Amino acid sequence: MFDAVRNNKRIVQVFLALITLPFAFWGVDSYVRNVGAGSDVAVVGDSKITIQEFNQAWRDHLDRARQQLGPNYKAELFDTPQARMELVNTLIDRRLLALEARKARLNVSDALLVEFITSFPSLKENGKFSKARYDALVASQGMSKEMFEAQLRQDMILQQLVGAVGDTGIVSASSAEMMLRIQSEERQVAELRLLPEQFAGEVKLDADAAKKYYEENQKLFQTPEMVRPEYVVLSLDALLAQATVSEAEVKQWYDGHKDRYQQNEERRASHILIGTGGDADKAKAKAKADEVLAEVRKAPAKFAELARQHSQDPGSAANGGDLGFFGRGMMVKPFEEATFALKDGEVSDVVQSDFGYHIIKLTGIKPAKQKALDEVRAEIEGELKRQAAQRRYVEAAEAFTNMVYEQSDSLKPVAEKFGLKIQQGPMLPRNPPAQALAALGPLGNERLLASLFAEDAVKNQRNTDAVEVAQNTLAAARVVEHKPAAVRPFDSVRADIEAMLKAKEAAALARSRGEAMLAAMKGGDDKTKWALVKSVSRLQGKQVPPAALQAIFRADVATLPAYAGVELPNNGGYALYKIVAVKPLEKVDADRRRVLQSEYTALVAQEDFAAYLSGLRQRAKIEINQAALESKER
Structure with missing residues (x-):
């Protein structure tokens, strides 16, 4: 069975990605129960997903994101309720698959596990397996070899199950050929566009049209409530940069942990x-x-x-x-x-x-040999600094939290105590667009942002509570400037409204004229001076808008010329097309057909797997402990 996985790696990758899809795919409400804060995040049948399992998976999730994004990593974009819910459901999916694999008595032998590990390209040096690289990989995961290999074995077992489901996705060569012919068919068309500007002179707006639109759409012209904050951040990284260790501490650690520096x-x-x-x-x-x-x-x-x-x-x-x-x-x-x-x-x-x-x-x-102190000095210093910073952070976090609350009229005392810089933020709305959150740093955290708009923060300019904006990172802020929500005056938006209404009316006139012309053409009355003929296909349709491409290939071409028309989006007017020739695919390229067959097989297999996983969910009793998921004690 495992051969199916190795021979269908692309399908397996699609499936493994699929089980990380947001839970909204199946519907959250039918599973979430407020069952009280306990030691389990979720229950899948008789199997439990503990808070400890969730926390480890959450740390792994953040570590992967940090490694992939490097300096562009923003913890506040990942530490959200939605992200936590998605992770819970990924764990549920994996547990469902693991239970099914156990029922099927699937297993991975030691030989197959070794073959898989030693075949990894990143673990090879000069074409040969490198134990040093393997040891470094295991160490980077924070696991023992036994734990790492057990997890890898479990993943391989799940891949066996995924591969078995993937084998059901079949697209025949004849079906692939038919799809290739459909995709490759070319239609030669002439084009005529009726642009709104051509009808601008015919547009007549009522004198009160702009005013009426303004009054009926006040929300469109409302500026949001805004605050400008200042803030301080206490992080483990900052404390780590301040940490120092003595030579005596390094020597003492080395002498007490020599077994860790034994080269087998x-x-x-x-x-x-x-x-x-x-x-x-x-x-x-x-x-x-x-x-x-x-x-x-x-x-x-x-x-x-x-x-x-x-x-x-x-x-x-x-x-x-x-x-x-x-x-x-x-x-x-x-x-x-x-x-x-x-x-x-x-x-x-x-x-x-x-x-x-x-x-x-x-x-x-x-x-076997004992590594000398000088060989591992940097490693030991780093370890001792991390330990010192972690101890200090635990103590400082509580003091930081208390201080911003007890001395709530200023951030200066807490900044001076911990050597922190008071940073200035920009003017912020209550709900910034998602693409802007990445640039906000700690201020992009939902809880901290919401705290800035609380009544006490706005009216009395009190500090917010300390908020954990990322792992081992606390932030507190206060409002230094506030602008309430307001509707922009009519005179400031009148010109924009009139321009928008005129453009909309001109586009409507273009559409009306185009539809009339299309009806006449289909009736045999075509006196239009068409533009140059162009060739389009479903694979090469960039010469025309997407909506136009659909209209061209929906047209009945049993009799030529044939005609099609389509309204262009965003008040873009109307486009007419005259189809003068149809060129089917003359010869099917066997390689292209095989590629297409493979792609469609993967899509069919993906749908089969989605249905399979959905069926597992429907048959299983699943409960998510919402209280445990949201608990700060997590």
Whole structure:
């Protein structure tokens, strides 16, 4: 079954992305229950998703966003109720799939897990698997190898299930050919556009039209309530920059944690692999391995040459069987035990594993050693500074929170106490557009922004409460300038209203004239001077507006010329088209058909998976603990 996953990687990727879709796809209201703040964020059947699981997933989510966006990362854009709800539903989807995989008794063998890990391009150095890179990857996830590999195994099991569902998405070659012909058909058209400007002279506005529109649409001319804040931010990063550690502290830490800086023994080996299939093949493979071993025993110096000649491991055969250095836990158990039992330069007997039969030659040993203090000094200093900053932040956060509340008429005392800069914000509306939030920094946080418009903050210019705008980051603000909402005076918008009404009326006249002309043309009365003929297709339709392209290909072309017309958006007028020729696809390109077949198969499979996942949700009893999700104790 796992072959289906490897052979349909694109489909699997689509599915895995799909299970992260917002929960609104299925409807939140039918699942959310205020079941009280407890230790579980959600219940899926008899399975529970704990707050601890959610918190770890949330930290991972923010870390991934931080790594992907770098300096453009804005925590306040990610730390929203909607984002938390989406994450809960991703966890629910994964739990549903995991439960189904368990029912189906799906599993991933150790051999397959090792094959997957060692095949990762980013974990290779000079074409060979790098244990150092693997260790760094695991460390960056904040997990032990056992935890990381268990999580990876679970992900691979889920991919088996996803791949099985994906196999149901089938689009035949004939269907793909039909779609390719539809997409590639060309229609040659002439165009005539009736623009609103052509009818501007015919527009007559009533004297009171602008005033009437103004009075009936007051909300369109209202300036929003605005505040200009100042604010301070207390963050772990700021405290980390201030942290210092002494040489004595570094030495003490090193002496007390030497086991952390122990470099374990690594061994370098080359191997010749003879793969196996069925039971009959195993006997042949074993006999072949014995023959090759006999050749190796006769000429040990020719091991690399024999590996290139006989080994069936595509990853190492071309390199003479060389696997590079690796430590314990990186190879399947029989291979590892045999390798670590050899002496340098020694060749093993035939070793059997899930991959087949191996002949192993040990080519190098890196003995275990203790890293010197100077090698790990920077790492230790960083660790001690993080610990010191974290301790200080825990203490400072409470003092910061109390101080902005108790001395609420100014941010100056709290800024002086913690060495913070009072920053000036711009004039802000209550609900800034989403695209503007990224530039607001901490002020883009929904809770902090809402606090600035509270009555006490506006009328009395009191500090807001301290708000956690990101992990390990608190902010407080106060209003220094306030502008209430107001309707703009009529005289300031009169010219704009009149221009808009005239443009709208001119566009209506263009549409009316165009529709009349289209009816006449379809009746055989075509005296129009058309523009040059252009060729359009569903794949190459940039020469005409999207709405026009649809109208052109909806037109009945049984008899030519045929005509189509369409109103252009945004008061753009009306466009008429004369279809003078239809050019079908003459020859179907087999490669294009296969590509299209693959793309449509992925789309069909995506729909199948969405239906499958929706069915799992409908059959399962799902409850989301809204109180636990919103709790500050989370």
